Amino acid sequence: MPRQTMHLTATGGATAAPPAKPAADPGPAREGDVVLTVHGMTCAGCVATVERALRGEAGVASAEVNLATEEARVRVVPGTKPSVAALVSAVERAGYRAAPRASTSSSEREKVRLAEERALRGRLLLSVALGVPIMVVHLFVHDQDRARWLALLLATPVQWIAAWPFHARAVKALRHRTADMNTLITLGTFSAYLYSAAVTLAPGRFRASGLGTHVYFDTAVMILVFILLGRLLESRARRRTGDALKALLTRRPPTARRLTAEAAGGEPGFDAPRESVPVESVARGDLLEILPGEVIPVDGLIAEGRTEVDESMLTGEPFPVAREPGDPVAAGTVNRIAPFILRATRVGAETTLARIARLVEEAQGGKAPMQELADRVAARFVPAVIAIAIAAAAIWLFVGPEPRARYALTVFVSVLIVACPCAMGLATPTAILAGTGAGARRGILIRGGEALERAGSLTTVVFDKTGTLTRGEPVVESLAAAPGIDPARMLAAAAAVEAGSEHPLA
Numbered sequence: 001m002p003r004q005t006m007h008l009t010a011t012g013g014a015t016a017a018p019p020a021k022p023a024a025d026p027g028p029a030r031e032g033d034v035v036l037t038v039h040g041m042t043c044a045g046c047v048a049t050v051e052r053a054l055r056g057e058a059g060v061a062s063a064e065v066n067l068a069t070e071e072a073r074v075r076v077v078p079g080t081k082p083s084v085a086a087l088v089s090a091v092e093r094a095g096y097r098a099a100p101r102a103s104t105s106s107s108e109r110e111k112v113r114l115a116e117e118r119a120l121r122g123r124l125l126l127s128v129a130l131g132v133p134i135m136v137v138h139l140f141v142h143d144q145d146r147a148r149w150l151a152l153l154l155a156t157p158v159q160w161i162a163a164w165p166f167h168a169r170a171v172k173a174l175r176h177r178t179a180d181m182n183t184l185i186t187l188g189t190f191s192a193y194l195y196s197a198a199v200t201l202a203p204g205r206f207r208a209s210g211l212g213t214h215v216y217f218d219t220a221v222m223i224l225v226f227i228l229l230g231r232l233l234e235s236r237a238r239r240r241t242g243d244a245l246k247a248l249l250t251r252r253p254p255t256a257r258r259l260t261a262e263a264a265g266g267e268p269g270f271d272a273p274r275e276s277v278p279v280e281s282v283a284r285g286d287l288l289e290i291l292p293g294e295v296i297p298v299d300g301l302i303a304e305g306r307t308e309v310d311e312s313m314l315t316g317e318p319f320p321v322a323r324e325p326g327d328p329v330a331a332g333t334v335n336r337i338a339p340f341i342l343r344a345t346r347v348g349a350e351t352t353l354a355r356i357a358r359l360v361e362e363a364q365g366g367k368a369p370m371q372e373l374a375d376r377v378a379a380r381f382v383p384a385v386i387a388i389a390i391a392a393a394a395i396w397l398f399v400g401p402e403p404r405a406r407y408a409l410t411v412f413v414s415v416l417i418v419a420c421p422c423a424m425g426l427a428t429p430t431a432i433l434a435g436t437g438a439g440a441r442r443g444i445l446i447r448g449g450e451a452l453e454r455a456g457s458l459t460t461v462v463f464d465k466t467g468t469l470t471r472g473e474p475v476v477e478s479l480a481a482a483p484g485i486d487p488a489r490m491l492a493a494a495a496a497v498e499a500g501s502e503h504p505l506a
């Protein structure tokens with residue numbers, strides 16, 4: 001096996017001599033990108049439809065849509081600037097909802113996802129509440145006219161209310177001359193429902209033709225129950241995998257203590273008046289007071305005071321680093337020893353913490369090579385499944401046993417429904433989302449799906465540290481007392497001395 005190596009920079013693992021400056025700036029996002037938030041996608045077929053709609057707009061060089069993060073990243077042709085409104089309109093014409101990424105805050109996106117999840121839960125509960133009685137009817141009294149009418153009355157709300165979003169999206173896909181998982185769901189469940197409704201309304205004709213009066217209301221409803229349950233679990237998984245990104249952003253305090261005036265001579269001073277302001281209102285050049293134990297809210301330079309700053313969330317170093325006037329400090333790090341005055345240099349989305357969070361978010365939205373392959377296969381998946389279902393039904397219709405039409409319908413519906421969940425198109429982006437999120441929670445920043453995929457074939461990992469990998473914080477390994485000293489008393493005395501200390505060894 002050839003030897004492969006990867007150079008990793010972890011943010012919470014190894015120890016080394018503290019650097020003189022904070023970690024390097026992650027850098028801005030790529031210029032020319034337009035990022036849209038897209039809602040309503042349910043499978044890889046939806047991804048292909050949105051990508052095709054975006055690539056058809058003038059000035060678009062490429063479009064990459066991620067199902068798990070519900071984002072579309074558009075790369076424009078150099079020298080051109082497509083209208084964002086035109087891109088949004090293209091997505092909406094394809095049957096989905098879109099908005100510029102910058103115009104939708106994380107809280108707004110979270111509200112939309114929670115609303116969609118609540119709607120899914122309501123549709124699932126309706127399907128279960130009506131589906132269970134249908135199953136009971138079919139098990140015990142399925143071959144009676146009254147039982148069929150009762151099943152029809154129970155199945156109709158499920159088909160026209162709980163399953164309506166599937167049917168609406170399937171019709172939109174048909175208008176755009178494409179097919180997706182919603183097409184399979186609609187064809188499968190509607191075929192079973194309409195056939196069963198026809199049997200219920202005219203049982204005599206079906207008896208006379210030799211088809212019998214067996215109905216499939218239970219099949220149509222329970223298929224929808226399982227599909228809705230799967231969609232609800234997928235929605236929860238996508239929402240929970242964003243917790244790592246939230247954890248990064250919540251390291252920033254919600255408020256800051258701003259000096260409202262400088263001391264005599266224009267110099268900063270601890271005697272200046274202060275006011276508590278939201279961290280979003282801090283501007284470049286503002287003076288902030290940072291007390292011991294507080295998280296630094298923005299990037300800046302120390303204007304007055306000397307202290308030690310815990311930068312482990314950036315560098316992985318367990319010991320605080322000495323900082324004095326003129327030295328830079330980063331948002332998200334912790335002041336340990338003494339108060340100081342900070343002059344803000346980068347605020348909001350410009351801070352190192354915000355850029356790290358943006359890198360993680362971009363990594364979660366990127367596509368791995370395996371995902372691109374899965375999307376290409378999934379784009380041809382639905383037409384292939386429909387063709388196979390028609391062919392299988394035709395074979396049973398012409399050479400199958402009697403009643404041929406009933407067997408052909410059963411085979412047609414079975415092939416369509418078995419193919420419905422589309423785990424292939426969803427598994428890869430969800431795995432990337434979960435993997436990058438798990439890494440971020442452990443202090444490891446993964447730049448994208450390609451790096452995550454390649455990491456699976458590594459045989460050697462080289463760490464740029466002193467040769468030791470630790471937990472990133474000092475721990476007591478053993479206790480040794482001098483002769484004649486009671487270890488318990490010595491430990492109690494040490495604890496009493498260090499109880500009020502903020503030093504890391506305390």
